[in-house]
Amino acid sequence: MKNKQWLRVALPVFGVAWGGNGFTPMLVHYREQGVLAAVTVDLMLVYYAIGVAIGLLGTGPLSDRFGRRALMLPAPIVALMGSVLIASGEQTAWLMGLGRFCAGIAVGMAMTAGGSWIKELSTPRFDATAKPSSGAMRVAMSLSAGFGLGAGASGLIGQCAPLPGQLPFVFHILLTLAFQPLLFGVQETRQSPRRAAGAIPRSGVFPLRAMFSFRFLFLAAAVAPWVFGTAFVGNAILPQRFQPEMDHPIALTGMFITIVLITGFVVQRGMPLLPAHLRPSLSLGAVVVSMSATVFVVDHLSLLRVAFACVLLGVSYGSCMYTGLSETIEVAVPNELGSLSGVYYSLTYTGMVFPALLTALSGSFTYPQMLGFGAAVAVVLLIVSVWASRRVYRPQRG
Incomplete structure (x- = not known):
């Protein structure tokens, strides 16, 4: 079981991610109820994003200083508290907002402390079967599976089961209680720099040198906004546009979200097979193709077209x-992995503003125009990534 310690962390990370995204298809339910104002419902995403940002930027440096265990152990409990608040406050805005804030903090804690823990447990020191690509793959797949299955299950329960405002979150609570004990007994992989080396990290709170390195800026940061930018085009924009045609909007919204994220899960399994110098360009090429396809689909909506776009x-x-996570891991030094991961994930979450931005601009521009602009930006970044990859990977290829 020693070689599977990473899995004992990955399952609680999966559970936290489940709770973070299980709320998304339920937005349809709250809008249909009409008890809370539409703007109040939309603000739940903002509260979640604020919580994620605090969790990411706060937990990363703390886990580098005090260890992964100290910051990951409470994450599932914070997520559980979030689900309790949401389930008990279905018609009370401040309770739901506080619950979403807790869910966001928990996701930030799991992504940084939990992700760093999984990565470090996926090295030969702790797992003799691990490959150099195992850490990034295991972290990305744990998060994607939780985000995807959480949304799908919540959408199905919310559409078909009684007490739709409670049961999806009760299920997450039970899942959390089942996974939490797995964390006990897992080896700590990172000691406090005070205890390990007698000093705090040289870069201070944030790894400034790594953040402004050529490789991080032109490869990791270039793909980061498209992580959730493309995901939320499939999670929010397409379902919202297609919603008038849906007979079962909560379940179908959950299904579309699941298609996006589980497809991502499968793709992450195969990414290590690709040459490292091609991954940034292929990733941004996929963005160009998917955004271009969405330009057509958003004005020619059908169930099959939306599913294919997803x-x-x-x-x-x-x-x-x-790609972004593997580049971040390569750039980070051991005592800055949590901090730099927090910076990277924060950049990925900037993509969450895409739906709100497009909605705000929809009075002046059509959706095909705005999505087409996004595809054009991705083309520019694709060209930049080809140039940057040649510069970064030239020594290894020589």
Whole structure:
């Protein structure tokens, strides 16, 4: 079981991600109820994003200083508290907002402390079967599976089961209680720098040198916004546009989200097979293809077309997540992995503003125009990534 310690962390990370995204298809339910104002429902995504940002930027440096265990152990409990608040506050805005804030903090903790823990447990010191690509793949797949299956299950339960405002979150609570004990007994992989080396990390709170390195800026940061940018085109924009045609909007919204994220999960499994110098360009190429396809689909909506677009968007999401994370891991030094991961994930979450931005601009531009602009930006970044990859990987290829 020693070689499977990473799995004992990955399952709780999966559970936290389940709770973070299980709320998304339920937005349809809250809008249909009409108890809360539409703007109040939309603000739940903002509360979640604020929580994620705090969790990412706060937990990363703390886990580098005090260890992964200290920051990951409470993450599932914080996520559980979030689900309790949401389930008990279905018609109370401040309770739901606080619950979404807790869910966001928990996701940030799991992505940084949990992700760093999984990565470090996926090295030969702790897992004799691990390959150099195992850490990034295992982290990305744990998160994607949780985000995807959480949304799908919540959409199905919310559409078909009684008490739709409670049961999806009760299920997450039970899942959390089942996975939490797995964390006990897992080896710590990172000691406090105070205890290990007698000093705090040289770069201070954030790894400034790594953040502004050529490789991080032109490869990891270039793909980062497209991780959730493409995911939320499939998670929010296409379902919202197609919703008037849906007979079962909660379940179908959950299904579309699941298609995007589970496709990403499958893609991440195969990414290590690709040459490292091609991954950034192929990832951004997938963004160009998926955004271009969405330009057509958004004005020619049908169940099959939306589902197909979600598959393409899932390829973009999965390839960008793995590529950016693997580049981040390569750039980070051991005592800055949590901090730099927090910076990278924060950049990925900027993609969450895409739906709100497009909605705000929809009075002045059509959706095909705005999505087409996104595809054009991706083309520019694709050209930049080809140039940057040649510069970064020239020594290894020589």
